[in-house]
Amino acid sequence: MRAEHDAQHWIGGAWLAEGPRRESIDPATGDVIGYFHDASAETMQKAIDCACEAFAHSGWRNDAHRRAAALSHLADAFETRLDQVIETLCAENGKIRPEATFEASLIARALRFAVGLSMHGFGRVLETRPGQQSMSIREPVGVAGLIVPWNSPAYLCIRALAPALAAGCTAVVKMPHQAAQTAALIARIVETVSEIPAGVVNIVIESGAGGARLLVDSPRVPAISFTGSTATGRAIARAAAGRFKRVGLELGGKTPHLVFDDADLAAALPVLEKSCTVFAGQFCMTGSRVLVHRAIAEKVKGALAERLGAVRAGPARDASSQMGPLIDKAAVQRVDAAVEAAIAAGARVVVRGGPSSDPALAGGAFYLPTLLEIDDPSLPIAREETFGPVQTLQVFDTEEQAIDMANDSEYGLSACVWSRDVDRPVRVARRLHAGLVSINSWANLAVEFEEGGFKASGSGRLGGLASVEDFLEYKQITQDFVPRAH
Secondary structure, three states, rough: OOOEEOOOEOOOOEEEEOOOOOEEOOOOOOOEEEEOOOOHHHHHHHHHHHHHHHHHHOOOOOOHHHHHHHHHHHHHHHOOOHHHHHHHHHHHOOOOOOHHHHHHHHHHHHHHHHHHHHHHOOEEEEEEOOOOEEEEEEEEEOOOEEOOOOHHHHHHHHHHHHHHHOOOOEEEEEHHHHHHHHHHHHHHHHHHHOOOOOOOOEEEOOOOOOHHHHHOOOOOEEEEEEEEOHHHHHHHHHHOOOOOOOEEOOOOOOOOOEEEEOOOHHHHHHHHHHHHHHHHOOOOOOOOOOOEHHHHHHHHHHHHHHHHOOOEEOOOOOOOEEEOOOOOOOHHHHHHHHHHHHOOOOOOEOOOEEEOOHHHHOHHHHEEEEEEEOOOOOHHHOOOOOOOOOEEEEEEEOOHHHHHHHHOOOOEEEEEOOOOOOOOOHHHHOOOOOOOOEEOOOOOOOOOOOOOOOEEEEEOOOOOOOHHHHEEEEEEEEEEEOOOOO
16 A cells, blocks of 8 residues: 555556655645655666566457557546646646646547557568468567656656557656656556556656666667657667667757748747747747747847746646746756856847746746847757747748758757748748648647657657557568469
8 A cells, every 4th residue: 555645666566665765846836745765776677577577478468459448448547537637747747737737638648549559550461472471460579668757747658658558568667756746646547447467567766867777778678768858868879779679769859930021920929938938948849949030020029028028937726827837946057057158158138037036936946938039059048958948039031041040950859830821831841850840830749640850859759650660570471381273
């Protein structure tokens, strides 16, 4: 048995209170909201062993109908406890309620899409020559190691877990300590689904990286799915290469908004603002670069500055809050240092938000939105992921220049095109180096379609039909037979 707010590991179908007991903190107040047990590499090894045992002996990998039923019932279970998921995200993740509600709403949708994936593992059969039949079948690779970030932990866990389970894999999920209460809630919901055998889903909470390294290094874990920073993704790719593992990576981003002179600014400006402040800018698709045509640059700059300057930061329990906190006060210091360095290097301040000076918010990790105008695209603030509510504004003169500026980045996760022209949005979208291009919108994701990035924003795709590919192996079976004479 476990207390409601004592987050333990879920391994082999049982709760495990292993590792030092630490505090879970509300980033909006600094208050202790619960406790978690911090895993060691030994804890992670137990999870790997249980997942291997379940893959070998539970029958999970061979029973598509059972997997479909389990995923469907898991979707039902999440919908039944949707309010609890939302409350946990608000308290532990710092999201304001509309943002937590949006994240939670994607979970059942992703699981139901995976139901279909589990039942459509088709291969091919061909008589390659008279008397010889060849077939190509797809089989689950084995244990999938899923390394989940803290910024949208509930949905991003399920986004990777659902296709792994649909493919027939068993899973070891490494959840970050900042999302320990969310991890325990997910495990409690998994526990209610009788079709999921013990050991198929194992959830481990860790503040460090020792367990994650073990997942990546283990010869018993052939597939890794990681969402997080590009630096960590590079390290995982290097480490996994030695064992030729299947590695799916969704990494950092530096999303540009290309705002052309024929854009509908009444529609664009509220979205530009939200693209900076949703999750307090702690989102891989945060709209951190605003590229605007010179003819409307001053108008956009003034209107966007007014909107960002009026954003009301606060905790989720305050219904008037428009933006929540960063994940902790160390993040506040990191973001502010990046802004100060940019100003010192020549960036011009349009809106200088920074750490909140409101005494009522003193216990939390609040950082107010900042807008900087720049001419030099080589500044780190324009090239590196800030992971906070900070935007830069640059001016372009031609469509060609706008495309070049947008593509002048090591990242390629998403981009946005704002124009009322009939042809321009698709014409420009086709030339942008990004995995998702939103036209007259931002981060317009659909779980039914593939999500991922170009360049240093990662490899592989989650969501859509391709989401199972990292968790499947192809096998060709050829059989000679003697055809009957006619």
